[in-house]
Amino acid sequence: MRYLAVFNGGLTLHFYLQWTSALLWTPVYFALQALYFVFLRTRGKVCTARDTYIACAMFLVLLAWFIWLPALMLLEQDTALRISAAAGLGCLMVFLIRRSDRLMVMIYGEILLVGVTLGAVAFLVLPQVSSLSAKSAMLVCCVALIVYFANALLEGRKMRLDAERASERTLQAQKMEAVGQLAGGVAHDFNNILTAIIGNLDLYELTDERPERDDMVRNAKEAAERAATLVQQLLAYSRKSNLQAEARDIEVMLERVRVLGARLIPASISLEVVSTHRQNWVKVDETLLMTALINLIVNARDAMPKGGRIRISAMHRHFDSPELMADGHILQPGNYVELTVADTGTGIPEAVLDHVLEPFFTTKPVGKGSGLGLSMVLGFARQSGGGLTLRSSVAGTHISIYLSEVDPPAHAISHRAA
Known part of the structure; x- marks a missing residue:
């Protein structure tokens, strides 16, 4: 939906204002997005610090390229353009908040880009406003928007990290519970099997009757076979069996x-x-x-x-x-x-x-x-x-x-x- 909106936006602006820059904005945005996607998909299983910072830089460049056209539209006198630009910037800010990036360098980069963009727009628009009170209101609103945006990004990051830590603690607790249950089950079952084996062998030494001795050996062998079956089941459960x-x-x-x-x-x-x-x-x-x-x-x-x-x-x-x-x-x-x-x-x-x-x-x-x-x-x-x-x-x-x-x-x- 985002790609479709970008494509339609660039095409509409070109036909509405005959802006060549609008036609340039769309393919370059798609090219940067494709380059970013390919870079992420071609990394190894273990991401290095260098890969991380390159990915961060690529995303910030992509963000900077996207944001300049709505900012330019805010400077126009056409009301439709201003409303569309404000909506586009609003969507962008919501998108960044929902992303909840974990890295502080990304958070600072996003705050800086949005802050500089809004500041530049306010700086270029202020000379067009004659009323001092209106200028003051614009500055207060602009600063408040940047502050609230920055706070939302930082709070979103904190909530994401807290949720990840809580999830890790829950997963670790579940793992420990499973290990405890597994250890208890193994100990219980093997204790029963060893009791049967040792008991039959002890009785074997106490009797001289051949039929009784044969029964005891057979019982001990059956218990040993149950132990072998149990081991095979444990190997299958742990996915350590030798598959043919x-x-x-x-x-x-x-x-x-x-x-x-x-x-x-x-x-x-x-x-x-x-x-x-x-x-x-x-x-x-x-x-x-x-x-x-x-x-x-x-x-x-x-x-x-x-x-x-x-x-x-x-x-x-x-x-x-x-x-x-x-x-x-x-x-x-x-x-x-x-x-x-x-x-x-x-x-x-x-x-x-x-x-x-x-x-x-x-x-x-x-x-x-x-x-x-x-x-x-x-x-x-x-x-x-x-x-x-x-x-x-x-x-x-x-x-x-x-x-x-x-x-x-x-x-x-x-x-x-x-």
Whole structure:
């Protein structure tokens, strides 16, 4: 809208006053804006102090170029020009206040540019005013406007910095809470597992009966396997798993999930896998994806003790703009495959909906779940370059995994052509 206003303003002034300078003002403004944009977009991930000051200087030059034409219009006798110029300067000042720049050099530069512009206009207009009281009123109003503008800029900066500091403190507190919950959950689960292992080994030494010893060794081994599973879930949650990512056809994998999932659910629950009738290829670790989908199926099963329906579907999704995921992660624009597991259970209570993705958070009874299922799914999705969304109501829960879509490998294309 700002660019459109600048373009229309320059064009209108040229036809209204035959000002060549108005035609010059518009393309130079666009050129400076494009140069500023390109400079910002081509910086590295870490911005140096030199880059910062160059960007500041470029913005102030852009601001200076924009402001001179409205200032020139204020000196004209045409009332329409003066009103338009005052509106333009007002919009500019509001824009600068809303920006709330953090750097003091930017704040001082903006105050200086606006102050010098308004001061120059007042200096050139004052000789045209004969009344001393009118001149005094003009000077007071001009100074008051500059002072209020400067104060608004400084207050805006202070409010922005306070908000950023408050946000950082809140984020740090949330991180510490999550670390505490994670540490407590790990300690609790591993304590139970070690108790089982040590207890069985102690009993092993106290008995000479071979069958009993075999049972104790088997129990200790099962506990050790639970520990290994827990470690794998923690690695997936922390996105530190060693992925064996390869291009996979989602349709083929969904068929395997259907076969495995049918063995995990009772007859009172129906499992429906919806085919897209098109090849959707993603680059993932097949084992981890299967584990994630089985986790979601098990969660859906547990949410429907009286029976219901589980529906698994896959569809192509294209995002033109960044998409917000359930954990606050931003998914970048692009092509994705959306894998959804939906159930007809009672849904997740709203009071705990914001916590279900946290590690070791579970609504299941003690001993029925570690609370790492959804956390593992989320970690897998993030590590695979995707994300996760979650919707729940009294009609059921929908959990979607987004994975980046890739082109089919050459052998798949040749096979399909054949």
